[in-house]
Amino acid sequence: MSSLTSSKLNPDAAVSRHVIPAGEPWVGEVKAGQTVRLLDLEGNQAVDTLFYGVANPKERYDPQRTLRRQGNVYLTTGSVLYSNLGRPMLTIVADTCGRHDTLGGACAQESNTVRYALDKLHMHACRDNFLCGCLHDGRLAKGDIGANINFFMNVPVTPEGGLTFEDGISGAGKYVELRAEMDVIVLISNCPQLNNPCNGYNPTPAEVLIWD
Template identity: 85%
Template sequence: MSLTTSELRPESAVSRHVIPAGEPYLCEVRRGQTVRLLDLEGNQAIDTLFYSVANPRERYDAQRTLRRQNRAYLTTGSVLYSNLGNPLLTIVADTCGRHDTLGGACAQESNVVRYAFEKRYMHSCRDNFMCACLRDGRLKKADIGANINFFMNVPVTPEGGLTFEDGISAPGKYVELRAEMDVIVLISNCPQLNNPCNGWNPTPAEVLVWD
């Protein structure tokens, strides 16, 4: 883990938005701006995708990002690369220390496979992504790829599998990213109730942006 604090003060942010528990959010962050994702009450997974404003077909690429940094988790100093090989954002502060890149977003299909058929119609992160894309108009279903799960604890087992464990975050923990180009930030404040990624209790999160 690489824990680093920020000198940015909430009162100087140019924008602040609280995402209710289990809800989506979409915003833009301009090149050179810093965006903070804040876990208000602790143990809340924040599923996130990033896209170029100039060309939304250019998007966060999990495989390229992991290959270039040679590690499975993200923390301070991690550069998020696009599918065209360009830096999208850089993590510049992190008080949690480790963020998942492998677990993906919960969806109707995965809820059925992992939990039970009656979980099919529970709200999911993929639903959230789709709702936000529909309202915005620039992104479509095909644009939703492998995402980052900020604050989510997904250990890799010795056999190479994944498990969803109780979170390693806490109230007030945050991660900050500096935008290396103008980016669209697409968030699902995870509504999952079937595993401990949200402490069995989804809670609000806050997004702050500074110039």
């Protein structure tokens, strides 16, 4: 599988551009044939992302099918994201970071207390962002939140089969681009985590760009 691949798309030609503030959610649509770029503006920022079919939001990104078919737990250029109905949803067509996590999941208030300390319960988390995005979109509900992709996040698998959260391998201006194979809803939490190095302990903005 290829890895680092740059894009020829001109940001000035994008039909849509939106900066997601540090720690905030975003939800939008990408039509079949369009390309969406997730841009790490300042570096070392985790962008937790879920995908759903517009025609049927119960059709969603399926990590098990995706990882089994590509034989790799990380995503990069050439990776095809499959739905729970076994259909291609998106294909990664450019990637200047080189590896994206599929195993670490989304932070939640509950997991923050288990992993870090009871007094972390009040801290904002990705699951809260996903819930806010679902409410804003209107087609999605709490039960639609499943296992997500952590773009730009570095979660190595240890020899014993465990996971560790490490400093990101991304940097300012790095991006990943995906071509939509069907009309998709994109639900993003620009991760607000402050307890592990996935954001360098300092959440920063990210940008979404879409081209026809």
